[in-house]
Amino acid sequence: MSTPQPLLILTPDDLLATRWQALSSSPIRALDIEGLDTWRKAGHRLVVIDLGNRPAGASPVWTHRAWQENAAGLAILATSSRPDDEEGLAVLNAGASGYCHSHAPVDSLRQALDVIDSGELWVGRALLSRLLRLVDSRLPRAGLADWARPLTEREREVAHHAAVGESNVAIADALGITERTVKAHLKAVFEKLEVADRLQLALRVHGVR
Amino acid sequence: MSTPQPLLILTPDDLLATRWQALSSSPIRALDIEGLDTWRKAGHRLVVIDLGNRPAGASPVWTHRAWQENAAGLAILATSSRPDDEEGLAVLNAGASGYCHSHAPVDSLRQALDVIDSGELWVGRALLSRLLRLVDSRLPRAGLADWARPLTEREREVAHHAAVGESNVAIADALGITERTVKAHLKAVFEKLEVADRLQLALRVHGVR
DNA sequence: GACGCCATTGTCCACAAGGACAGGTCGCGT
C-alpha cells in the first residue's frame, strides 16, 4: 500500500464511522454533501460516501449540486448497505470511482481506496461479473449467433420471425409458404433449441438470461 | 501490499519477461499453457498470461484445454499488447480475473495482481468505463423500468412473470390467485403498454428494440 | 439405387391465450 492519503468519510451511520476510523485520521462527517467542495479545494482527492439505506422517495445524493460539481476532481468511493446493480451503475455514471458494500472488510475498502487513488475504477466482483455477462450476452457476437448454429437456413428464418412476435400465419405469408410448414419448422426449432414455446425462443434469440 | 504470492508468468516476449522479473522470483516461461495444470496442483493461484499479438487465425489461448480446466482454480491476469474490448470480454468470460495492457507500469501490474489475489476482478479504467457506458445506454433507464411506470404493483408482478415465459396457471399459482385474475391483470397490462400479447410484452420488458 | 436430410403440406386434436360480457370487496379521498 502506498502512503495513506487524506480521506474524507461521509456517513450518517455511527457504527460505520467507528468501524472506518482505522482507515484514516481525517474528518468523518455526517452526510454533509457540501463538504465535498471545501475538501477538493483543499487539494484532496479521496472520499468515501456511504449511501446507506436511501429512503425511497429521496433524491439520490449524486444528483446534488455539490456532487455534480466536484465528482470530476475527486476520487469517490460510494458504499451501500444494500448494493444493487441499478444503484451501482447510476452512481458510477455520476462520476464515482468505486462502488462496494458498506460492510465490506476494512482491508477490502483500503484496497479499493488504493485502486481509485491511482486513477482506476473499483467495481466489486459481483456487480462486475454481472456487467460482463450482461454485455457479453447483449453484444452482437462474432459470426453466427449461438442459437442459430444447430438450425437449418429455413429454420433460422422462421425462428427469427417468430422471435420478434409474428404469428404463424404472418410468417407463412412473409415466406410464401403454408402455416402448416411454419409449424413444422418451429417444431424442429423448439426441439433443437430445447425450448417449450415461441416466447422462450424469443428470449433465447435475444439473449435474455 | 500484502506478502507477495508465488507468481507464474507466461509470455513469449523476452522484453516483457525481463521487465516483469521485478514482480516475482517465480518461474517465467514461454507461452506453455500446459504449465497451468502443474502450477495449480502445486497449490498456487497467481498467473500472468501475456496474450501478445495473437496471429489472426490462431485459436485464442483461453480456448485451450489447460485453460478451461484450470481457470476456475487460478487467478489469471491476462495482458495484451494491443488491448481491445472484444478480447477483454472474451478472456474475462473465459474465467480470467483481470485484463490489462502488457506494457502497463509494473506498479499497476502489482496492484492488479494484489486485487485479483484477493478474489476480486481487475478491469482497467478504459474498458471498464466503456462497459459502464455501454450497459447504461442499453439498460432501460431509471430505478423503475420504463415499462413498469404506468402499471400498478400487482400488474408489475404479473407482467414480470409473464415476461419470463410463465403460463397463466403458473403465475396464478405463484401469486396465490386465480388464473382468471392473472388474465385480468394481463389484459390491463397489454392495454397500458399497448402490446398485443405476452411475447410483445416480454420483448418490451427485456428492452428489445 | 438406397439412405438421409431438408422443405413442404395435410388432418385431427387438446389446450392455452385473450376478448367480452359479468360481477364482487376493500381502502382512500372529497
Added chain:
DNA sequence: ACGCGACCTGTCCTTGTGGACAATGGCGTC
C-alpha cells in the same frame, strides 16, 4: 355517503399454438 381505483373472481367464446399421427419431392452421399 359517494365515487374511484386497485384487486379479485366468474362464465362464455374465438382463435392461436403446438403435438401426433401422417405423406411427397428434391438433392447429395455412400
